[in-house]
Amino acid sequence: MQVTVEKLVQGGSGFTRLDTNKSLFVDGALPGEVVEVSIDEEKKGYAKAHVVTILQASGDRVTPACPYFGVCGGCDLQHLDSSVQPSIKCQMVLENLQRIGGIKREDFLLEETAFDRPWAYRSRVRFHVDVAKRQIGFLAKKSNDLVPIEQCPILVDSLNELLAKKDRILAGARALMFSTRGKGTRYVEVNAFVGDKDVSLSDEVVTTVVDGHRFFVSANVFFQGNQFLLPAMASFVRSQVKGSTVMDLYSGVGTFSSFLAEEGRLLIAVERQKECLALAKRNVPSLEVYSDDVQLWARKQKRPVDTVVVDPPRTGLEEGLPSLIASWKAQRVIYVSCDSVTLARDLQRFAQQGYTVRSVKVFDLYPQTFHQEVAVVMDREELTL
Incomplete structure (x- = not known):
């Protein structure tokens, strides 16, 4: 055909x-x-x-740069010229916003798409390991088979060096085999994160400095894998925050909170994962941390919030969260998303609560894949008249 x-x-x-x-x-x-x-x-x-x-x-x-492309399931777009990938991804986002969220392009300000280097950018990865065969790699495209690899062109040098030597990753995999986390899986999954001086495997804590902000991070918690673009994304979020009371929902290790903390501002971080909370307290000592259901916080505190920053997982927000945020009389919401499909769905829910999209900025954090990161700024109409 x-x-x-x-x-x-x-x-x-x-x-x-x-x-x-x-x-x-x-x-x-x-x-x-x-x-x-x-x-x-x-x-x-x-x-x-x-x-x-x-x-x-x-x-x-273009000719894909990686010999594993098409077999390994990690990359989707190596056959597309890197220079046009940011604009193509921006178009994907705009289409999803209109088709799913009913948000027309002419109704908001589209910021310039942010991008950096197309290769050797990724500092966070999950290796799949076959301990018996001493093979390390990633899962195959559209299957759960292992593709053993010797080098990955999107990984930073430190991770490729670790991959080439194998021993440390294999030792980490063997240790996980005897823990609850490593049982019942076909391959052992070993998380790795590159700090400024060391590489973390699993729960080892390392430090990394991003635009003057020091973070304690382990490979088992979420932290953006493209630190070349993270400063630009954090700077954009910081520039859009309004007011003296700010809530950082899905705060993780306090990535955005670190950039938002300033004298005279009450900064509330909401995060349930204990590992993240412990690191967030080290990263941003001034944080007011809340680890229970955010609905309970709302009932206890009954205080207005000026700006809410949300950075949820790929599945997006819980259905009732937009109405809960509206009940706090939040003037502004900054939604950072790694999936523009669930983002568009959630923006429609915010629209039902009186929020209007003011600006959209796409960040090409994951070159050679279709994935995008998007920051959307919303204001509540009744509070901005």
Whole structure:
């Protein structure tokens, strides 16, 4: 079957429509390309396919730099010129905001997309280890098989050095095999994070300085894996905060809180994970930390919040959270998202509470993949008249 690809969509697949108007998602295709495809899966409303032959290639198509591309499941876009990836991802975000969230492009300020180096940027990773075979790598594309690797071009040098020597990762995997965390899995998962002087494996704590702010971090807690762009994202969030009472929801180890802390400002961090909380207290000593259900905080405190910063996992916010935030009379909400699909859904819920999107900024934190980070600034209409 021959098709012409219209655009890239969430997940990194090319998109077009069949003569029946059914959506077709083509793995490995780029916008504007004419390709011969083979159908892999067909459902009532859509079909999935892969490229058999490229009949007319895009001018943005390049030769992937990694020999594991297409086999390893880590990267989606190495066949797309790195220089155009930020704009393509921005278009994905805008489309999701309009299609799912009903938010039109002309209704908000679109900030310039932020990006940095396209390779050797990632300082946080999860290795999969077959201890018996002494193999380390990542899971294969669309399967749970291990792809042993010798080097990954998106990892920073320290992680590739660790990968080449193997011994420390293998020792960490063997230790995890005898713990609860390592049981019942086909491969042992070893988390790694690069600090300024050392590499953390699992729960080892290291330090890293980001734009003058020192953080204590372990590989087992979340911390942004692209520290080249993290200062720009933190700076943007800081520049958008209003008022003297700020809540940092899903605060993690206090990444944003560290940048938002200032004299005269009450900063409340909400985080349930104990490992994160312990590190957050070290990273931002002035934090007022709350570890229970945030609804309980609202009942006890009954104080207004000027700005709420939310940085949830990929699944987005709990359904009732936008209305709860509105009950605090928060004038501004800054939503940092790693998934523009759940983001768009949640923005629609905020709209029902009287919040309007003022600005959107996309950060290309994950070059060579379809993933994007997005910061959205919202104000509540009734409080800004």
